[in-house]
Amino acid sequence: MTKTGRFSWFYFSSPQSFYPLAGALQPWFAGLAVILCAVGLYISFLVAPTDAQQGEAYRIIFIHVPAAWMSMFVYVCMAGAGAIALVWNVKLFEMFAGNCAAVGASFTFLALATGSLWGKPMWGTWWAWDARMTSELILFFLYIGYMALQASIDDPRRAARASAILALVGVVNIPVIHFSVQWWNTLHQPASVSKMGTPTIAPSMLIPLLLMALAFTFYFFMVILIRMRNEILERERHTTWVSQLLESKA
Amino acid sequence: MNWSEFFHMGGYALYVWSSYGLALFVLLLNIYLPLRRRKTVRRLLHEFLRLKEQTR
Numbered sequence: 580m581t582k583t584g585r586f587s588w589f590y591f592s593s594p595q596s597f598y599p600l601a602g603a604l605q606p607w608f609a610g611l612a613v614i615l616c617a618v619g620l621y622i623s624f625l626v627a628p629t630d631a632q633q634g635e636a637y638r639i640i641f642i643h644v645p646a647a648w649m650s651m652f653v654y655v656c657m658a659g660a661g662a663i664a665l666v667w668n669v670k671l672f673e674m675f676a677g678n679c680a681a682v683g684a685s686f687t688f689l690a691l692a693t694g695s696l697w698g699k700p701m702w703g704t705w706w707a708w709d710a711r712m713t714s715e716l717i718l719f720f721l722y723i724g725y726m727a728l729q730a731s732i733d734d735p736r737r738a739a740r741a742s743a744i745l746a747l748v749g750v751v752n753i754p755v756i757h758f759s760v761q762w763w764n765t766l767h768q769p770a771s772v773s774k775m776g777t778p779t780i781a782p783s784m785l786i787p788l789l790l791m792a793l794a795f796t797f798y799f800f801m802v803i804l805i806r807m808r809n810e811i812l813e814r815e816r817h818t819t820w821v822s823q824l825l826e827s828k829a
Numbered sequence: 830m831n832w833s834e835f836f837h838m839g840g841y842a843l844y845v846w847s848s849y850g851l852a853l854f855v856l857l858l859n860i861y862l863p864l865r866r867r868k869t870v871r872r873l874l875h876e877f878l879r880l881k882e883q884t885r
Contacts, residue, residue: 634839682859802859805863809870812874822881825878
């Protein structure tokens with residue numbers, strides 16, 4: 580709500596009003612993530628049947644696939660927020676984008692590592708220079724490069740601008756990852772879940788996959804909110820509202 | 830299915846449980862580090878405000 584009493588989204592784009600909103604949303608996101616994850620894991624392990632070809636090892640996909648989806652989703656969020664920050668110069672989007680990289684890199688690492696742990700018993704190898712895996716590894720390096728660039732520039736606003744451009748250039752890698760299994764016929768199997776056409780996966784396996792993906796999404800936003808609140812306090816330390824906030828909680 | 834059979838994961842226990850263990854570790858680390866940072870930031874800001882009061 581603004582002072583005139585009318586609701587406005589622009590109101591929340593100021594760090595001062597976003598800070599308490601983020602604090603209020605945090606426990607809800609955390610709770611939803613925990614509940615969805617608990618239900619997702621229950622179905623993943625106790626309801627979904629053993630796979631006919633892969634035995635129990637296929638249960639790794641309930642971590643692997645959502646983590647891989649998130650690695651791309653977080654990147655698109657990071658580049659999108661970076662673009663908004665570049666064009667409209669909104670500080671809040673700058674902070675959002677900057678805080679995505681560490682979480683995105685974590686999901687990318689998990690996708691690669693769990694894929695490896697699945698590949699060893701199923702394909703007989705930890706790693707292959709397959710198109711999907713190589714493009715996912717490039718995504719990991721993009722996140723690392725983004726964080727390195729950000730850390731190398733002292734002024735946070737200049738750092739945000741430079742790293743937003745890097746993130747935007749790197750966006751070309753996202754469709755490459757997505758279509759890699761169709762464009763190149765290498766080791767990694769094609770998608771089982773797709774928006775076009777019916778998924779080639781049993782509902783008892785599809786539902787936990789989607790629940791875990793949703794849990795990861797809420798988890799991602801929760802972590803971003805904690806990180807953004809830290810950055811708001813640091814960057815707004817000269818303002819009166821921050822000193823008032825700290826005095827009230829001292 | 831009993832518990833030992835469950836943990837055995839049809840012979841794939843090592844791969845399945847290390848995947849889930851690793852995921853748990855990485856996801857919790859991503860919560861722990863910013864929360865620890867939050868404490869540090871608040872401590873530094875209190876110090877910062879105190880110094881600002883003194884120099885005024």
